[in-house]
Amino acid sequence: MTTPAQGLHTHVLDTLGLEIAAGEHPPGQVLRTDELAQRFDVSRTVVREVIRVLESMHLVESRRRVGVTVRPTEAWNVYDPQVIRWRLAGADRPRQLRSLTVLRSAIEPVAASLAARHATPEQCAELTERALGMVATSRGQQLEGYLEHDIAFHRIVLNASGNEMFARLGDVVAEVLAGRTHHQVMFEDPDPAAVTLHVRLAEAVRAGDADEAERLTKEIAVGALHELDVLAP
Structure with missing residues (x-):
């Protein structure tokens, strides 16, 4: 059974994943954790969990003092x-x-x-x-x-x-x-x-x-x- 927290995680992950895959967030764009939390009305913990999943797929990368950056298509794990x-x-x-x-x-x-x-x-x-x-x-x-x-x-x-x-x-x-x-x-x-x-x-x-x-x-x-x-x- 899916819990409310899992449902929120899935919703945010699918929405961001679809947007990145569609080019709505071009390579190099910085995604702000606070802005994402406000947009989806979720905690920053949920956003960070989603970012970790997207990082595992090589769609984004986190860097100190920069934030979460969308990676170019050639870096993605296209077999995922x-x-x-x-x-x-x-x-x-x-x-x-x-x-x-x-x-x-x-x-x-x-x-x-x-x-x-x-x-x-x-x-x-x-x-x-x-x-x-x-x-x-x-x-x-x-x-x-x-x-x-x-x-x-x-x-x-x-x-x-x-x-x-x-x-x-x-x-x-x-x-x-x-x-x-x-x-x-x-x-x-x-x-x-x-x-x-x-x-x-x-x-x-x-x-x-x-x-x-x-x-x-x-x-x-x-x-x-x-x-x-x-x-x-």
Whole structure:
């Protein structure tokens, strides 16, 4: 259960994070603790806690006699799921989605190839279950249900690769998929061809066919980029 203090912390953090990500506070701008406390009607303790979180994401830095300064974009931890979410909520969404989808297209085919070699029987079964869940929710505008299965599917592939660096990208992929859905950058009903590719990918991983798993994942990535070209040009 969220306490009132936690709710205030979340509100201030999300508001400032969204504003910084949108460029409303340009690099070099100094954020004053007292002014923020007055603006949000919260204690300076809450503001300091929020600043610490933003510092951990490298969005701001605190310096003596200067205060809290907004850092340039290239300093940000762009792999942080919350930073991704904030950036996808802004006007630069199409470029961000494309950048993240290109990242996925470079990594996920390799992860799928490795998953075909290393996935456990339990992971194969769960992958098939999630693929069938995607089929079941791909019609009738069940996008939230579809999203749940889609995120789980891709997490399993990354985890089954046996590469801990790939596995850590699960939250990044989850934010990309959620961002596409929540900002209406995907069709009302998922592309049937894409759904079928996920089913075939689950089969390839279960069969241990690394080359086919890699090829199918590349096709999924190409389809995702095409969808962006149509819906977020």
